[in-house]
Amino acid sequence: MIPSASGKQTKEFPWWLAVAVAIALVAAFAIASSDVYAQVFATVAQGIGITIFVALVAFLLAAVIGLGIALMGLSGSIWLRQAARFYVEIMRGIPVLVLLFWIAFAGVPAFVAGWNFVTLPLQQAGYMDALLVREVSLLWRAIIALAFGYSPFIAEIFRAGIQSVDIGQVEAAKALGLGRGQRFRFIVMPQAIRVILPPLGNDFIAITKDSSLVSVLGVADITQMGKIYASGSFRFFETYSIVAYIYLTLTVSLSLALRALEQRMRRSQRQG
Template sequence: MTAAPRSTDKPDFPWWLVAAGAIALFLAIQIVLNDLYSQIFTIVSKGVGITVFVTLVGFALATAIGLLLAIMGLSRFLVLRQIARFYVEIIRGIPILVLLFYIAFVGAPGFVVAWNFVAAPLIDAGLVEPMSVRDFSLLWRAIIALTIGYSAFIAEVFRAGILSVDAGQVEAAKALGLSPVQRFRFIVLPQAIRTILPPLGNDFIAMIKDSSLVSVLGVADLTQMGKVYASGSFRFFETYSIVAYVYLLLTVGLSLGLRALEKRLRRSDEERSGGGD
């Protein structure tokens, strides 16, 4: 006799969240009562601002470039489609860490050489100063690398979301005389955004974690501050426990918020479809 399949209508109680909350509470108590944990948290938290800055700026730029690439990839012009596809496939095939090193130590020096070459007449006339590699901060090299890396993935998110819109509605908008920009703004994007938001939120959370890679360039983010303290005090367990704790506060908190938003959007869609029936 085979067991009856378990019903999936009722979701499991989130025991994992209870366990995670208990661990978070324990570490919070340690930070408040234990001088060592308190000191580590104070030092490590100084890098939170850089982590948040890198993530917000990098993700905003990656989203803008990703949207542009998605539009190019769906263009009626073959050249634009091939350029977008070339960019997406090549960048997605390069690990973020390798891309970070390439932008930092190859791309940035190359940009400086190109800039000085183009601005040579102005430099010779004394109107501008020649740029050196040191003028290109490691922080912005890291942001550019994350922007380039994530823009390829976000482009695919936008492309899938745009293609999910019913073609009949686009044809109806075209019959009404709407321009391509108006069709995209008023018909395609408002509907595609519901499909795009969940994976876009996941990419944002992933970028928070991948922002830790900027520490290899010496950028004083959350991971780098922990690395410096641990190497000087040899308190590796305590330090990296606090670093992981702070990252989890950021990522799990955002993940729960994203799930709540998905449920709200799903409920709104069900109410709308029910009202239409």
């Protein structure tokens, strides 16, 4: 939207989108008309499902953890607030790749050892077997790492959104006899979601891109399938061009969907 001479907002034509669509069509034609690119695409595309699964599940877990941390940070207990701040500051300072390695090769083995120690009486009684480190798949280790890596950022998004709600409305709802859960559900979240949604959507796009990091653990996502094909065929240019093309298609599509949702929410807000 740009201002016109009359002061009204006029809609600007999305030339960037037109160029992006043209490039995507040219790339799609090249893939369809070339046996080499078609073979590379068919191989790399096998990892799309894993990439989407990793990004979606990790984001949902990160959102749940982040909401819990945000509520702790807004609680009346100083201990909960300090614990939430400690978590956010520490976790934000660890690179996602480092966290991925730590959880995969240090955190999970430590958890398994602790679990086996706690459940030792049950194991000795024959009620359950000891948990083995190899039984925790690398896929879930990667998902857990991404969830913890993004949860502090999402926690800050939730905190800012909740604090943006006018405290007077919360007090009015409290005076009407609404409980804490009812106030959060019917008063706070419907208004906070308008502030929360845009940055939350950006984090989902970011976690979709960062899901490529799981390839370092051998998880068969888009990047890993590309690495396998390129190392065997030595077609690095073709392979990583296809990998970039697929990621761009996913992220641009998500960005457009998010923008459409934001515009729809603005229209409904104006109409309401």
